[in-house]
Amino acid sequence: MSDKSPSNLDRYALIALIADRLGEKQRLGKKALQKIVHLLQEFGEVRTGYRFSFYTYGPYSTELAGDLDLVAAKGGVSVAYNSSDNYYLISSTSRTKQVVEKGESFIKPNKTKIDKVLDKFGGRLAKDLELVSTIAYVRRYAPDEFANDQTLARLVKELKPKYEDDEIKSAMAEVKKFLREGGRHS
């Protein structure tokens, strides 16, 4: 992991890159973006500089929400509200690639890590990402619980009762496999 903190332009580039990769095809919403960036930080070890807290919908960064607004205001991504489905859709614009280029010095050295996480989790629904992201949060803040499957499952269920036991177990297994294959301690 690089020690250099990403600049504002680097962070905007990351948002633009995710919108470009996942955008409209994958129905990237605000919640999904939050979870993807959280996973990049926790599983991909990409130092994004965002701080996440645990809220009703799982890990959330206010700084990331602010940066998304800013990139959208500059036309770097489009954030359109769909009133019938009551959600925001993030997608790329004609300026997205330019925004990515301006953070090239950050994106390039992290490209492999970013691709790995996006390839694995990029196409998921926000609801699925919320579960994986909750597991990632527990891993960070309660490593003892994370190490033990039984306590991890119980903690995740208590934090997120809307998920069935089978869903939790399957997500846990997937996360641990992903971390093992990435050569990191799980």
Next chain:
Amino acid sequence: MKADKSRRLEHEDYSAAALEFGLKDVIENHPEAKNHGIGIRDVLSVFGASPATAGVLVWKDLVSGQMDADRMDYLLRDAYHAGVQYGRYDLDRVVQTIRLCPDPETRGHHIGVDEDGIHAVEGLLIARFMMFTQLYFHKTRTIYDFHLAECMRHLLTKNGGEFPPTRNISKFLQWDDWKVLGRIAEGAGGDHGEIIRTRQHYRPVFMTPEVASDDDLLRATELEEKLKALGCIARDAEKSWYKSGPDEIKVWRTSGGTAKSVPLATLSPVVNGLTKVNQRRLYVPISERKAANEIIQKNEEKKK
């Protein structure tokens, strides 16, 4: 839950430790708290993710969310003490219109606002925006954050430049305003303590517009590099001053006989028009101001 010891301690960790240390008895023995079955663990759970947190996530919004009690309070208090009017808004109306909204997705509830509270909440958000740009991110107030942080690092040299960890919370709590200001007044605060004592703070020599374009930010980065030898430091308006908290403020809206919560920004052109401030400022020691200005001017001429 055992915390991850490798991560850096944050202010929420200290808040939790201070609460447990100083208020455990008060909370657990208070008749109201007893009546409602609230113990110290329930209170602490709003600071992290634990089994107990699951039951209080909705209340977390009231402590650390878009319309949390702390923010609503400090806007009014800071405006009063700073002698400015920017922070004023209709608190009573906001409180009257706050409600719990059913959330089919989580099968729980989230904090929202009634539709007729929209304008009161707009007032709150505008007050927050004005306080941020006019007071919290004021060019002089901001640089004192830097001087104070450096001064604290100096005062805490024996402790490796860091505050005592949460397990020594009583020692941490000794570092109050009286102790710090006393040390600075005694001349024990190092170079930056001296800067604070004599009010010879670093001066801004360059700043981007409040909403900086990519080119503005690149220019600031380029200048920062050129001014490095003069001890230049950069300050960014990174704080998300309005759309903070889990997603945006939700409005409980009834339409065609059905009700659902929708984001405030979709109903309020005022809120939708508020953009995050990403201004970057460059500061140099007061003694280097003239040299810095010359470098900046030369740089401008080269660009022409």
